Amino acid sequence: MKSDAATSTDAIGPGKNHYVILDGLRGVAALMVVIFHLFEPFSFGDPQRQIVNHGYLAVDFFFLLSGFVIAYAYDDRWGDMSVGDFIRRRIVRLHPMVVLGGVFGALLFAFQTSSAFPKIEGNSAGYVIAVMLLGFTMIPLPKSADLRGWDEIYPLNGPQWSLFYEYVANILYAIGLRRLSNRAMATLVAAAALALLHLAVFGPRGDLIGGWALDFNGIRIGLSRVIFPFFAGVLMKRLGARIRIRHAFAIGSLLLVAALSLPRFGGPDHLWLNGIYEAGCVILVFPLIVALGAGQKTVDGASVRVARFFGDLSFPLYITHFPLIYIYTAWVTDARPGAAEGTLVGVALLFTAVTIAYVSLRFYDAPARAWLASRLLRRTR
Template sequence: MSANSTNLATKPHYPILDGLRGVAAITVVAYHILEASTTNTLTQAINHGYLAVDFFFVLSGFVIGYAYDDRWHKMTIGGFFKRRLERLQPMVIMGMLIGALCFYFSDSPAWPNIHNVPVWQLLLVMLVGFTLLPIPPSMDIRGWQEMHPLNGPGWSLFYEYVANILYALGLRKLNKPALWLLVMVAGAWLAYYVITSPGGDVIGGWALDPVQLKIGFTRLIYPFFAGLLLSRSIKPGKLNKAFLWCSILLLALLCVPRLGGQEQRWMNGIYEAAAIIIFFPLVVYLGACGEVKGKAESKICKFLGDISYPIYITHFPFIYIYAGWASGHRPLDLKEATVYGIITFTVSVIVAYATLVFYDEPVRAWLRKKLN
């Protein structure tokens, strides 16, 4: 391993931010389960769970800036991309593999043409999914217009890679005033978009069409580069019980009920703009200012941080199964839906932890030896 990689590996990190990433990831799983079992998005519990993606983008920008901004005198662009691929790509492949298996064995009225998909086409979509390159609507084998129909959340990893490319190829060189200008313009556009959008929300970004691409880039640019700016501006203090208070604040932001109803959706747009532009960077700042106290809190933050990415990128194939079951059993029996929802959640956690321990960590350790 090179000296550069050693320095990067041993650079201190923020364990509370790791823990918050896990809190957000687990909330996403619960949100998707509840989403699949309801027909009314206006009254859904954990109503704003989808905003966890925007929180992830803020975290990502902060972590990328902190980890790499001061390394470019030693590190090449190729070296940066190798590190990002090493970190992200193994679980992308695992998520697509699980998605392909679940698709092949699925049977639900939610996807009436699923058994007409030839195996060669399923394998082709899986192989393209390994690269995270988005597929066009003509290759959609599920019918939900996803750029990754075997594992829907792959869309956000696609934008994660886009942000990394933009950062590495030039935007990392922006000085602080220029970065402030970019963040302010992106924030103004984000606020305008979400407040004036027909739905009064930022939901979308997962399809390869002009409307969805606009949503995806709107959701990406401000949060990621606001996180980058925060990493360059922060002067951490010492906040007691930061993990607890930041977790409560983050959960509250994600669980706020839908505002404005059907008639005044702009009210919900104002809330989402405020959450993304103001409160998510605030949560990251407070988390970075905090200190982990005691072994128990340290272990919790580590576990949540370790499992955050695996659970996010592997849980959705099981959501497809749950959603398929729910679509064929409406109106749902509350007890039955709760039992199957708990099973889905439990399976998601177990699979995520198993793939972390027996696949992701060993593969990344092997890649570090081979690529450095």
């Protein structure tokens, strides 16, 4: 019972405006991730029963957003910025919350004992601390080092796996792939789309779930899921892919929520139908949504201000909510609550997760990034 989460796409450099609608869409996706995880324990491992069935595709949407925003922020700055400068900027942006997420996961680990986690008992406090410290370095752990039996490379905060592949894509971009011509980039993106389609349609599950295990299949899934969307986002920004329409935020949000919420297709006898749907979402629907969101940089209105708020919260929400989900999953698995009780506790958990994300952003993440930036970064245009 495992799924995905969003990744940060906030990479805008000094002197550049944010794409406000894209920020808002990032917030919508982050909320959908938490909602997906709240429903997940009630499927009891059966993806056919999952409500908000394709919520794990939010991570693929975030990879696409990340590539687009990285290209916008950095493509024209390599004349006075080194690879080291770029990597330091990404560390400043991402790593304070990586550390906090690991600490939060370690602190809540003792409350997660459950039959849902077959390996959780017998882990010493010293071992948990060692796993936490390794997580700070982004070193992925093998299956033998897992804490609960879910084969997670970051077992205190499972969704950190997508940050690992975000770093992989960022490094590939910085050390060479940014130099590709648009034609060469398009060739790479097309080949990656075929690999993604093959994984979704011919994989054993008929979906894109996975990427958090340190084995051949897990690495294949992780790379397949990041290479296409990230570099498709880079290519979209270079080609100026954008659609100008009214109410772009509302339309994009509705498309995104629908894509992540529809029931599973094909049933257990025709898994390939679901694979076609999920590949279609990542290859066609998500780029359409990003093009809608990129149509305007500066928009205003009450709904967009609310969306911007959740966009700011999206990364803290992603990196801190899952230790709560472990506890919720343990409770659902062992107590088997009714619908009313499960809903009440789930809503309370959602409110708690958003509150923790806000407090983390306001009092830790923003100050920590500012402190690190003042010491690690030199000014570039």
